[in-house]
Amino acid sequence: MPKKPIYTSPQEAESAFYEALERGDLDAMMAVWSEDEEIVCILPGSARLAGYAMVREGWRQIFGSGNRLKVQLLALSTVHAPFFAVHSLVEQIAVVGEKHLAAPVAATNVYVRGAQGWRMIMHHASPVPPSSIGDAPHVLH
């Protein structure tokens, strides 16, 4: 397996996360996650996944469905400190080839900075009413 990339900012790790999600690339997805901390991934309607092996298995199953996803992100707020960052976003996810957008999903992404650069330790995503998109948020992606 190739050496994992080093992300020099939370934003870089976040971009890699959503690119891996759109490409359905399991290795790229798992490169974003910390191997040193107790990671947790909570996706809409799914069980809570904790630990590297369980999170990997969850993404393997999602990517195995063969659906290609297109994600539009609205960045809503961020809290940054030298060694951690919390990003709060709204994701609008569409399955490529289907016309309708899924309901918006609020995502909480937490990153920590370790010896290997910034890594994700938490992705918590859950559906929110469309009113949560608010007025003219900044479209990131």
Place this chain on the structure above:
Amino acid sequence: MPKKPIYTSPQEAESAFYEALERGDLDAMMAVWSEDEEIVCILPGSARLAGYAMVREGWRQIFGSGNRLKVQLLALSTVHAPFFAVHSLVEQIAVVGEKHLAAPVAATNVYVRGAQGWRMIMHHASPVPPSSIGDAPHVLH
């Protein structure tokens, strides 16, 4: 309004959060939240609330319903650093006087340490399947 308490650990802030939730005490609830950061509160089935005023209004409406809640917490994992903490829990919430437990809710609580001690900056809660409770987690509360 009385001076706000200073929480000397994330656990202390978290206990105050769930005690305020059970008591339906709006001032105690809002004392837990940071006034210095962009706070976000996401509750099951509700809109994403951002900023102190909006979060306060959300809790005011919840507490205004008059339902008294009883929360059982399962602590699942925590990541602590000198100035921030991420707690991942499962909440089992019952309305006092009703027999059934609501579906379990996965909660991500993020705390930061500032001049006024530890405060909550993020509460993201969403329903998860009962299988997420796992085997024999530590009951906290």
